[in-house]
Every structure is written in structure tokens, then in C-alpha cells.
Amino acid sequence: MKLYDYVLSPSCYKARLMAALAGVKLDIRPVDFHPGAEHRGPELMALNPAGSIPILEDGDLVLTESSAMLVYLAAQAAPQWLGSDTAGEAARVQQWLSFSHRLTASLGAARLHEMLLRPGNIDALQGQGTAALRELEAGLVEQHIRGQRFLALDRPTVADIACFPYVALAPDGGVSLDPYPAIRLWSRAIRGLDGFIEMPGIHRLHELKPEPVPELGET
Amino acid sequence: MTRNAMIDGWYPVSLASQLDAHGRSTALMGEPIEVRRGEDGNAKVTGGNGRALPACIRYGHVWSSLGDPQKPLFAIPEADQPGRRLVDVGVVRVRCSPLRAVENFLDIAHFPFVHTDILGAEPHTEVQNYKVEIREDEDEVWATQVRFYQPQAAKSAEGGITTEYMYRVPAPTCSILYKTCPPRPGEWDVITLFVQPLAEDLCDVWPWMALFDDETPTTDLIHFQQTIFVQDRSILENQIPGLLPLDPGMEIPTRADLTSVAYRRWLKRHGYTYGAQLVAQ
Numbered sequence: 001m002k003l004y005d006y007v008l009s010p011s012c013y014k015a016r017l018m019a020a021l022a023g024v025k026l027d028i029r030p031v032d033f034h035p036g037a038e039h040r041g042p043e044l045m046a047l048n049p050a051g052s053i054p055i056l057e058d059g060d061l062v063l064t065e066s067s068a069m070l071v072y073l074a075a076q077a078a079p080q081w082l083g084s085d086t087a088g089e090a091a092r093v094q095q096w097l098s099f100s101h102r103l104t105a106s107l108g109a110a111r112l113h114e115m116l117l118r119p120g121n122i123d124a125l126q127g128q129g130t131a132a133l134r135e136l137e138a139g140l141v142e143q144h145i146r147g148q149r150f151l152a153l154d155r156p157t158v159a160d161i162a163c164f165p166y167v168a169l170a171p172d173g174g175v176s177l178d179p180y181p182a183i184r185l186w187s188r189a190i191r192g193l194d195g196f197i198e199m200p201g202i203h204r205l206h207e208l209k210p211e212p213v214p215e216l217g218e219t
Numbered sequence: 220m221t222r223n224a225m226i227d228g229w230y231p232v233s234l235a236s237q238l239d240a241h242g243r244s245t246a247l248m249g250e251p252i253e254v255r256r257g258e259d260g261n262a263k264v265t266g267g268n269g270r271a272l273p274a275c276i277r278y279g280h281v282w283s284s285l286g287d288p289q290k291p292l293f294a295i296p297e298a299d300q301p302g303r304r305l306v307d308v309g310v311v312r313v314r315c316s317p318l319r320a321v322e323n324f325l326d327i328a329h330f331p332f333v334h335t336d337i338l339g340a341e342p343h344t345e346v347q348n349y350k351v352e353i354r355e356d357e358d359e360v361w362a363t364q365v366r367f368y369q370p371q372a373a374k375s376a377e378g379g380i381t382t383e384y385m386y387r388v389p390a391p392t393c394s395i396l397y398k399t400c401p402p403r404p405g406e407w408d409v410i411t412l413f414v415q416p417l418a419e420d421l422c423d424v425w426p427w428m429a430l431f432d433d434e435t436p437t438t439d440l441i442h443f444q445q446t447i448f449v450q451d452r453s454i455l456e457n458q459i460p461g462l463l464p465l466d467p468g469m470e471i472p473t474r475a476d477l478t479s480v481a482y483r484r485w486l487k488r489h490g491y492t493y494g495a496q497l498v499a500q
Contacts, residue, residue, distance in 0.1 A: 007442040008449055032438040034445070035234060035309030115312055115452070117423070171453060174314070200449035204335065 001026055004044065004055040006033040008116075010108060010165035011066045012054040013199040018070045018161050020197045022078035034116050067097045070158040083157045092152040096139075096159035102132045103166035110173030111166075122174070129175045133183065136167065140182035149189055156193060164190050168202045223248070224490035225391055226286035229273075229293075231413040231425045233281040234307050238262055246417045247285050248493055254281055279307045279427050280413060293359075293389035297397075297409045298429050306437060308426040308444045315455040316494035317392045317416035318463040318486065320424055323451055324394050324412045325386050325482060327367050328475040333450050336370050340379075343368035346475035353485050360388035360485050362478040377401075388482055391491040392416055403431040410444070419494045420461050424448065462496035469496070 242255030
């Protein structure tokens with residue numbers, strides 16, 4: 001499976017993270033997105049007329065939407081990440097998969113503006129990003145009331161991976177996560193998963209290392 | 220208020236490879252500027268009131284100044300050495316003081332914690348003794364004999380090695396790192412950090428490299444350097460105080476910070492205070 005990848009792209013990171021969590025090995029093909037704009041060049045435009053990355057290639061199958069990549073990776077190697085078959089839970093997974101596009105369009109665009117100087121109305125993007133974060137926070141609080149730690153179920157699904165990267169990187173676009181305790185707890189739970197990998201701007205949990213043993217007699 | 224001593228310096232304002240006739244609107248120390256390719260092919264830079272600003276193209280970038288530069292742009296002799304790959308890494312904007320961006324580049328102690336498993340790893344956290352001097356003839360800050368254990372020091376490095384570094388600050392917002400070159404012992408890889416001061420708390424950072432590496436694809440080299448720099452970015456945007464303190468009292472340096480101490484002393488001596496805080500508050 002070949003992933004056309006940019007190391008700073010949260011959408012590409014979704015595919016890398018899902019593959020790592022599912023134990024799938026990806027063949028990474030780095031794309032010079034910045035400063036080279038290779039994703040707009042003839043080779044990649046032929047593969048994906050939308051001119052976006054990531055692109056996932058597996059034999060004849062070419063995927064250009066990150067949510068579809070998550071579903072494909074999970075279905076191949078870790079079907080428990082697809083969620084459950086009950087109507088409400090399956091729908092909840094789909095709800096958040098679709099919702100994740102709003103995060104890309106708001107927080108993702110704010111980050112590109114603030115970090116890589118891409119054009120955009122930064123006040124509007126940050127405002128839309130804040131509205132999306134509030135909705136996500138409310139959704140997670142409702143899940144806690146149901147006794148569930150993740151977006152759709154009490155275990156992580158593709159929905160969590162679809163939403164996590166742009167949320168975790170919101171501060172890169174000038175949107176603070178300080179007001180959202182449920183989001184921070186959820187982010188911590190994802191970063192603590194076995195097989196979790198980081199990307200620039202999303203640090204690993206150093207505190208998952210063993211506790212230092214206190215010296216006897218220490219106060 | 221005294222005249223800003225940094226006004227006569229050279230600053231990067233664009234990638235040379237992206238210079239076109241349409242031009243680019245940007246800023247230098249609060250003043251809006253325009254950068255474009257003139258009809259004669261040279262870079263043209265105009266200031267906020269339409270006046271022509273000095274301009275030159277060097278090290279992959281367009282350089283300009285708001286004032287009257289007394290010296291040509293600093294020399295990097297290695298940049299003209301045959302056989303080196305010259306790599307434009309591209310701009311990254313950071314909401315921090317331009318001087319903070321340079322100071323972070325000079326710091327080694329954060330490698331294991333911020334660039335974990337790339338430029339450093341626990342438990343190899345000790346910064347061994349190294350030499351720092353302000354070279355009076357060149358009027359530059361130099362740190363030499365810097366050694367650090369690194370799991371993956373460069374894209375061309377296989378496995379962990381103890382890397383040797385030299386750091387050089389030839390201008391208040393530019394630093395050059397010389398680093399052990401795994402494929403060519405005896406030579407140094409050159410990695411630079413060119414910082415464009417947009418405001419006292421906002422900068423565009425233009426990393427650039429001149430490497431001996433005939434193997435690694437250019438995109439991999441770019442991604443490696445962007446990974447390192449963006450790992451630093453969130454730290455830089457959260458430093459307190461935002462402006463770099465030049466007076467003692469606000470921060471307590473340790474031995475590992477000798478380069479930073481010399482850098483701050485050099486800035487203060489020259490009155491290079493755009494992005495600095497003078498009296499500890």
C-alpha cells in the first residue's frame with residue numbers, strides 16, 4: 001500500500017496513524033507539498049484531479065479521501081476500529097467522519113494560513129474552528145455521561161482518528177485548546193493507545209514512561 | 220528612543236526560486252514591503268512609501284534591508300564548494316520574537332525532549348562541555364566542540380552517532396550550523412536558519428541547507444528539516460516572556476546555555492534589540 005505523503009499534513013497523518021494502530025505497513029512516497037507544490041504537478045494531478053494529498057494506492061484502488069483510507073485500513077487489518085453494527089453506533093461513526101471535514105476546512109485552513117502563509121480569512125477560519133471545537137467538546141461530554149471515553153463508542157474507532165489530528169494541532173492555527181477539558185482528556189486517551197505515533201506538533205506522552213522510584217527518606 | 224541598530228542589517232524576504240514579476244507582499248520590522256523580479260532579472264524590493272530598498276540574491280534567498288547596510292551580506296564559503304546539494308526548505312511562520320527563534324536554534328539541551336529519537340533520546344541528555352567565544356575580528360558569535368549523542372542526526376545517518384557541531388551567529392537573526400557529515404568525514408554539512416523579522420513578536424523562518432549527500436531525495440531532506448523545525452514551533456510560540464530578555468534576572472542560565480548567554484551579550488553590546496526585552500520585569 002503506497003501513501004503519497006507530506007510529513008506536516010494532518011490528513012496524511014490520519015492515514016499513517018491508522019496504519020500504525022492497525023499494524024499495516026505503508027510504503028511512503030514523500031510529496032514536496034511545501035515549498036515545491038508537487039501535489040499540483042502533472043503526476044499527482046493525474047492521480048487525483050482534486051490536487052490534494054494524501055493519496056492511497058493499493059493495486060487498482062486509488063483513494064483520495066482520508067476518511068475512506070481510514071475505513072480501508074481498518075477493514076483490512078483491524079475491523080474493530082470500524083465501530084459496531086447497531087444502527088445508532090454505526091451512524092455515530094459516520095456522523096463524526098463527516099464532521100471531520102469541518103475541522104479540516106476551519107482549523108486546518110487556519111493552520112495553513114498561520115504556518116505556511118496560505119491565503120484565507122483568518123478571523124472567519126478561527127471562528128468556524130472554535131464553533132467546531134465546542135460541538136466536539138459537547139459530544140465528548142455526552143459520551144462521558146453515557147460512560148464512553150471515545151467519540152462513538154467506549155473504544156476508539158475510525159471516527160476518533162478522523163477528528164484527532166486537526167483538533168490536536170488547533171494551536172498551530174492560533175486556536176487554543178485550553179477551554180476544552182473533555183477534548184484534552186480524549187486527546188490524552190488517543191495518545192496513550194498502543195502503537196500510537198506522533199507527528200510534528202503532536203508530542204508523545206513522556207509521562208507514559210515508568211514512574212521514577214522515589215528515594216527512601218525523601219519528603 | 221535610540222535608532223534601531225538592526226535597521227541596517229540584511230534580512231531574507233523571499234525564496235529566490237519563487238521570485239516572479241507578480242511579486243510578494245511581506246514586511247520587515249513592521250514596514251510593509253514588496254518583493255518582485257525586475258525586468259532586468261534582478262530582485263526589486265520596495266518599502267512602504269515606495270522607496271527602493273537594497274536587494275541581493277544569495278544562499279537561495281532574496282535579501283533586503285530597510286536602512287543602509289554598511290557591510291555586504293555575511294559570507295558562507297562552504298555554499299560555493301562544488302559537490303554540495305543546496306536545499307530550499309521553504310518558509311514557516313512563527314508567532315515569536317525573531318531573536319527567540321535564533322536562540323532556540325542554538326540550544327542543544329532540548330534535543331532529547333523535543334526532537335525525541337531524531338536529534339536526541341533519553342537517557343543521553345547531558346550536554347558536554349563546549350567552547351563559546353565572540354570573535355572580535357569577524358564580529359560573530361561562535362560555539363565549537365559541541366558534541367551530542369543522536370539517534371538519527373541527519374537523513375543520511377544510519378543509527379545513533381555522536382555528532383559534532385559548530386554554531387555561528389553572523390547577524391542578529393541568522394545562524395549557521397556546521398555538523399558532522401556522515402558520508403564525507405572531514406567536511407561539515409551546513410544548515411542555516413535565516414529569520415525575517417516581521418514584527419517584534421512575529422517572524423518568517425527560512426531554513427536552508429548545503430549538504431554533501433548524493434543519495435537522499437530532495438523531498439526527504441526538506442521533510443526532515445521541516446519536521447525538526449515544526450517540532451520547535453509550538454514550543455517557540457509558548458515561551459514566556461515573548462521578547463528575549465537581555466538583562467539578567469528574568470531567566471537563570473546553566474552551563475549548557477553558554478551559547479545563548481554569548482548571543483544575548485553580543486546583541487546587547489550592538490544594540491540589536493528588536494524582539495528583545497531590556498529591563499527584567
